[in-house]
Amino acid sequence: MNRPADNPAFPVQLREAAADWWHNERPTWIYVFKMVFAALLALGIGYALDLQSPRSALITVFIVMQPQSGMILAKSFYRVIGTLIGSAVVVVFVGLFAQTPELFLIASALWIGLCTVGSAHNRNFRSYGFVLSGYTVALIGLPAALNPGTTFDSVTTRVTEITVGIACAGLVSALVFPQASAPGLVRVIRGRFTAFVDLIGATLGGTADRQQLEATNARFVGDIIGLEALRSSAIFEDPEIRLRSGRLSRMNSEFMALSTRVHALHQLLNRLHANPAPGAAIVIDALSPYFREVQPLLTRGSGEPVMSAVDAADAGLKLEEYKRELPRRVRATRDRLPADSDSVMLDFDTASELLYRVIDDLHAYTLTYASLNQRRHEREQWDHAYTAKTSMTTALIAGARAAVTLLLLSAFWILSGWPSGDVAALNAAAFCAITSAAPDPAKATRTVAIGVVFAAIAGYVYTFHLLPRIDGYWMLAAMLAPVLMLAVLLTTKPRWAGYGLGICIFFPFLAVPDNFAHFNAAGYINEAIALLVSLIVTAVAFMLLLPPTTDWTVRVLERQLRKQVVDACFGKLAHLALKFESGTRDLMHQITMLTSSRPALRQSAFGWTFATLEIGHAIIELRTELNGIRSEQPDLLPPTAHAALNRLRETIPALFASPTPATLADALAANDHAIEQVQQSIGPHYRERSERHRLQRTLSYLHFIRTALLDPQSPLQPMRTGTDSTHPTPSRARHAT
Incomplete structure (x- = not known):
């Protein structure tokens, strides 16, 4: 019996497995090590600066972590803006309502509800800025309301801790095996152009059915929104992208108009094919030669589809010539149709007009794509940004839900005298805002809650059995690293991302000591229960208070x-x-x-x-x-x-x-x-x-x-x-x- 090493195929399989790991898993593990390194670096700087709660800097790294450095910078920018606005509101609320906690809580609930409305009404990381404006009021304001004299110190400490975390996340992401957003942007642009060429061929060739067209358009919608998100992130990190930002926005706008035209033409052709009248067949026969001529205009000489901006320049020249000759050719075809049929003329004129508009929009889209090959171009002059559209009704419901949840938990906290009631209240308000944009926020909150259970158990072991046995920052970092690496790794897997997020945020919250460490088992259990209760209440709120999944x-x-x-x-x-x-x-x-x-x-x-x-x-x-x-x-x-x-x-x-x-x-x-x-x-x-x-x-x-x-x-x-x-x-x- 041959051993595996004697099998000549075994080295080949080993090399293939290693190559597969290198291309597919290596980026994930680099990301895991980078984020854990950035988090521990922020923690070490927090201890070195003698900050009150260095774990806030560590948690900030996990909150802003993203695969690309541009996304981290964009999210960090809005986090800083949101924190500064929230901090200013804290100072105002404490100054107005320091002597009346009930009014302070009502004002905070209204503010958090308003910020949640803003979060639900915006897109990309701007939404996150609104969340932080509300969350900061809860995080700093509730403790500050109990001790008004510490308000200014609490605000400056909080801003410093967040700044340290953001700086560490941004520097590590940009300097250690940087993963830029620009290559992903290029892949999206090329992939979308190629897919659209295929769609035009199938649509005008008559091989695309309605379901296929709907699925393709749904995918294009995701591409449009994804491209806008990538563009808004990449401009933070890449000056070349900033020079082309207007053209990228223009491409998105032109692509939307073009896809609508193609869809309209496809639907008109479907109606003509379904029409039993002989005039419909006459129109289809008259226009079919034109339809077959479109796709070759978007292919290279070798027969492969246009992909790069250089190829698009050649396609733009062919489309320009075709567009110039099209009206004359269509008039000649129209003259050969039966002039006594109103329906034939109407159908022909409508279809030929749509075809011309498709060619015109396709020409403009191709020219903009080709212009990306140049650093500066006249097509950069474009200030019509993508406009998001959100139902104000659903946004107001999300805001009301967050406000009601905070008020209910705050009332329970005051009436019961629960020592960790403020933790439950502020955490519930934050998660109501953060998860309101999720497709199923109740499910998302439940998965995070399961991660909190693990974080609470692991944190107890760390706090009361391991921390007393170690000495110094380096031993603490070595002890925390395995759990943090596991948590970050889970966030890279869509199925387990909620569990990983719960561990990333709440394990450091429970297990990482402040500069003045306290070993209080009763206080620890109270805080762990408060975190879990806050997430359970949030999930129940999403299920009972006009759930968004209905x-x-x-x-x-x-x-x-x-x-x-x-x-x-x-x-x-x-x-x-x-x-x-x-x-x-x-x-x-x-x-x-x-x-x-x-x-x-x-x-x-x-x-x-x-x-x-x-x-x-x-x-x-x-x-x-x-x-x-x-x-x-x-x-x-x-x-x-x-x-x-x-x-x-x-x-x-x-x-x-x-x-x-x-x-x-x-x-x-x-x-x-x-x-x-x-x-x-x-x-x-x-x-x-x-x-x-x-x-x-x-x-x-x-x-x-x-x-x-x-x-x-x-x-x-x-x-x-x-x-x-x-x-x-x-x-x-x-x-x-």
Whole structure:
């Protein structure tokens, strides 16, 4: 029998295993060692500076820890801002309410609730700044209210401890095996461009079904938000990223507009394929050659898809030439269509207009991608940032929940005289704010609570059996390192991250001694129980006080989503398209997070998402076109046409505010009437090409809105009771060619 060493395949397997570990596990272990080293460094500096509680510096390292140094710097920046604001509020509250603890607690609860609202209403690490503003009031304010004379010392000590932790985390992350955010940013950009090329090929080639398109768009939403998060973090660490920050924001905006156009074109093609009328087949046959020509424009000479910014420059030149020739070619194709069919002309004009807009947006997106290859470029001039959209209702509920939880535990603390009641109150308030943005905050809090149980048991062993036997900082660091490494390692595993976070934060809180160490078993047990009780109460609050995981919350977000169409109809046109795109996708992302385990609910919400995107975007383009007509050619449309279009702007918002068969019938009737009025304006008489094209464009937007309202896969479909399922195209006036 051969031994493993005699097997020639064994060395090969060993090398493969080592290579696999090097590429996959090595970054994780580097991260673990870096964070533990930074934490112990902060602890040592805290002892050396004779800070009151050096463990706060250590805990700060774990709170701000992130894989990339840019993320650490961004989170640290907002942590400092939040701490400074919270410290200022502490001084004000103690000055006003030092003699009345009840009023102090009420004011603190209101402040924490307000900060939680701000946290739920913001994105990225700005949200964390709001959390810290509230958490600092609880952490410093409650002890300071009991001893007002120590308020200033408590505030300065707290700020110093946090600053030490932040400095250590930032320096170690930046200097010891630094892992920058920029490479991840490049991977996201390249991966998204490649995936989008594939999507265009599948969409225009007719091989993508609705479910595949929905899944791809949901992934793109995550990419959009992820890219914005990476960009906002990377600008803290990389001057090259700062020089390109405007172009990265621009790419996100252009990508959102482009993906909406592609989705709209795909949906129109689906409706044409599903239409049994012979005119639909004529339109598809006429446009299919153009669709097949798009994907080759986005491939290199070798046949591989465009990936780098250098490749994108070549693709931009091909798209520019294609876009320049497209209108002439489309007019020639249109002249060969049957001129006596209104439906054929409407479908062709709408589809060809969408195709041109797809090419135009794709050209702009490709040029911006290509410009990233240069340090400075004119496309950097872009100040329209991604606009998050959060339901104020859910944000107010999160704030009220945090305030109520703090008030209840504070009342119990005062009435019971529990020595560690302040610890329970401040910790519960903090976790209500921190976990309110999680998809399932009750579950997240429960996992942290389990980590606290482990931290309490391990901390007791350390405090009362190991600490008395050691001497000096180095022995303390060696003793703490194994547990801290285990905790950080757990945070890198999504399934165990909550347990690891509980150990990272609460094991040092319980086990690491202050400069003046106290060995009080009763006090230790009280604090451990207080921490556990605070998390249990927080989890119960999330389960009982309007839990965010209920179907009701998703319905609230759905209503907020539909309201985007109302904003599209009446909002100011300046930057409206970008606000609409980013807001709709932000709400879609929130719904995706909340419905991960409820596919039926997600499917319904996605239906409203895509109906909102299609109709809302078409409304904005229609308004933009009409605004240009009013300012440049006010006599192009008669007053009756403007009145019909204004009526449409009234019925569409009413439909999305209250979707019923009656509001759908009103919207369809108004849309049909608007189409007839614009058709009459075009007329059979002679018009300049620019005038005719402008009117045909207006007609195309109206026709697309109509097809979206009649989409059999739309969530509006069940409301079409009593209406004709075919709902023929208005033909009161012949659509002239």
